Amino acid sequence: MNTVLRKRYKILGSLGSGAFGDTYLAEDLDLPSKPKCVVKHLRPKNVKPEVLMLARRLFESEAEALYRLSNLSKQIPKLFAHFEENGEFYLVQEFVDGHDLAAEIIPGNPWSEDKIVQLLQQILKVLVVVHQQNIIHRDIKPQNLMRCREDGKIVLIDFGAVKEIKGLAANSEGQVTSTIIIGSSGYMPDEQANSKPKLSSDIYAVGVIGIQALTGKLPKDFQEDRNNGEIIWRNEANVSNKLANVLTKMVRKRFSERYQTASEALQALNSVSPRLSKSTTSWKLPFRQKVLVTTGVGAGILAILVLAPLILLSTKTTENFTQLPCDAKLSSLELNLPKLPDKPDRKFKNNISYYGSSDENNNFSGKGILVFKNGDRYDGDFKNHKRDGCGRFSFIGGNVYEYYIGQYVDDRPNGLGKLRWKNGDEYRGNFKDYECEGEGVFKPANGSSKSGIWHKGNLLGDNISISCNQK
Incomplete structure (x- = not known):
């Protein structure tokens, strides 16, 4: 450096x-x-x-x-x-x-x-x-x-x-x-x-x-x-x-x-x-044609833009949701979160609690649970004091998302995962640094779906945008 x-x-x-x-x-x-x-x-x-x-x-x-x-x-x-x-x-x-x-x-x-x-x-x-x-x-x-x-x-x-x-x-x-x-x-x-x-x-x-x-x-x-x-x-x-x-x-x-x-x-x-023979995909999105609806803001979460379900009523797709690498490991967490132990292994001044093992340098390591001041919690893998591996983040203190379940790298959602909104909408696919990035499928609660390549929540080649920024 x-x-x-x-x-x-x-x-x-x-x-x-x-x-x-x-x-x-x-x-x-x-x-x-x-x-x-x-x-x-x-x-x-x-x-x-x-x-x-x-x-x-x-x-x-x-x-x-x-x-x-x-x-x-x-x-x-x-x-x-x-x-x-x-x-x-x-x-x-x-x-x-x-x-x-x-x-x-x-x-x-x-x-x-x-x-x-x-x-x-x-x-x-x-x-x-x-x-x-x-x-x-x-x-x-x-x-x-x-x-x-x-x-x-x-x-x-x-x-x-x-x-x-x-x-x-x-x-x-x-x-x-x-x-x-x-x-x-x-x-x-x-x-x-x-x-x-x-x-x-x-x-x-x-x-x-x-x-x-x-x-x-x-x-x-x-x-x-x-x-x-x-x-x-x-x-x-x-x-x-x-x-x-x-x-x-x-x-x-x-x-x-x-x-x-x-x-x-x-x-x-x-x-x-x-x-x-010539590309028919328009990769640059005309901003004025995007249709967005503003929703509420959860504790500790940035302002969220969520796709209006009516946009996708007429969309058609033959693509199915993919089986994610972390699904098998975390399937039980998708339904029920384990009860927290009576006493955390580590307690910090900002009211963050950690339940789990640490390495020889006293860094979070292996399986653990991290609980935040507003009630949000992460259940999954840790490495070198960071979330790294498979895990679930539950937005208990917010009113927009329900959970993210999937891969973490360097303390951020990176790789394959699933983000579920509290209104029943779901995105399943690739994430990069909190955002929907790469191949993925968005499935609103109304049962329709839209698949393709996403960049920061924008579906490339289409005038569709969702907010999946979990910061």
Whole structure:
């Protein structure tokens, strides 16, 4: 935190750490508005001179490719800087404000065919630019596809070549090779797993994403034909023969039988549904068309805007509520809250009580109950003094919500969950920092429902807004 690289890029916090390096959120101190950017830090495991020499060459080559690609497509983050310090390598790239597709493609919640065609078209359009430069991404998966918050477009991130730097090693004869395979299990075809990726290896990954969204199943759960190793999936999806044939060719076992480039795959996909060759979804919501009703304010809760039930009387959907990861663990809490023990394990001056275990540092840890001054309470998992894991928050002191039940990360509702209003309305789906964010279904008490992708309570592509901010 607060480290300043090159007297310019100030580190604000971590965005993630993995086997290939660390990623940080930073701000550019040289520019007036101090815009946010992403800093990727790569450290070779081996510091032998011959390893560093090859790492430097790989790094320069990758930076050159990223710079070239980002100038050709707005759907690839711009490269602002690349530099080396003390044998460690840094990339500074454009910050993409949005969420990755893992927040939208949810197990057990299959997508419609039209929606999948639109998604695959967006992915393939940016991949066309990549393949025209004879570059293979090598790690296409939902986590590396960002949905831009501003316009809803897909942005392709995290190109795989720089990851080789982390896995470089020298043998006894001084030969330097990469000890790792770039790619992710389930999205990586055989030739790529054998360190011989092709342009069509990227096509395989895109096809897997399409089948994943269509079936509502994770790639690890796909069945394979014992005779030829092909993915078995058509009997598990409601899909036209045209789209099924395109997806089948995209994920052929033999790379020679797939579409060889993104251009070929996109051309085939456009023929499936010509009316969708251009996106028909309006991601920016015209504010004046939103219909909102103001409701009361609960103790300690911000002003709430709730969707008028009449808005959804005519809506139709074939989507069902999904089974959430925390449902099984918390099903009993949905009906009845356990009786509080006679005496709390911790009592604070602000009249907050904690019932449960603590770790060696006296931080809340494991299962516990937190009761607030106004009667609101949280029942669930704790880690490092924060709500983290599965839990239920009961709005006992308020008059708007009844409860949130689902996943918590870093003391906030993050991940899959369900929010229930006291009037019987429900939202089930993805949350991010208290808000409905990502794939989800809103079901008013009148029995209708509306599904899609939500951003801060707004249904993208529709003039519908709900308030699910639980602060």
